[in-house]
Amino acid sequence: MTAADLAWLDQVKFDEQGLVPGIAQDAESGKVVMFAYMNRESLLETVKTGNATYWSRSRNKLWRKGEESGHVQRIQELRLDCDGDVILMRIEQVGGIACHTGRERCFYNRLEQRDGVWRWVVTDPVLKDPESIYR
């Protein structure tokens, strides 16, 4: 890609820390499976490779999702919001597991009211033991 070809990237408004929120949605099930931040480098790599790539704020490095686990997220569609500062990815989740806990998605806690009290209830099963995912 030449500099001129990066006009699309220049239109993304990264925050003071150089980040934008990234939302990953399973293209088949429609489920929102994951949320993580992206910087300019990771967004460019996402488009170049076709694999969702994030910026790990805790490890302060490029996070090629699935690099270790094999649970790569293949980009089907990339969207930008009205303010140009949030990315939405429709992805194919290889292996059917997006979460590091071995679940289909990270959003496995549902708020439910029981006996008048609200609580977070785990609704999704662990599909694969994390120990066997990350060796």
Added chain:
Amino acid sequence: MTAADLAWLDQVKFDEQGLVPGIAQDAESGKVVMFAYMNRESLLETVKTGNATYWSRSRNKLWRKGEESGHVQRIQELRLDCDGDVILMRIEQVGGIACHTGRERCFYNRLEQRDGVWRWVVTDPVLKDPESIYR
């Protein structure tokens, strides 16, 4: 609600600025329609009223979505991610318009490659003139 009833809220990990990302997904179409931040107060109000309530970082105040436009987001389901620091809401979008531009959703820009060059292409029509939404 008593203090004891707020255990669910205490489990949410707000960042240094007291915020968590909030994702709104249309329960019917499955489309991700909006993204905004929430603080403790707005999340509590969301659960109490059943209407998505955000924290406006630009205006530094509670943002009762739809208060002016009538485009309220009725909560169908509330989810929390594995790290406890991102909220996913499945909502009923009253009026069918989530975006301040008068579109169904904020994510109306799609990345498309034409003649080898990537660009953001507007895919969604304006359903209602913003001027008539916000008077």
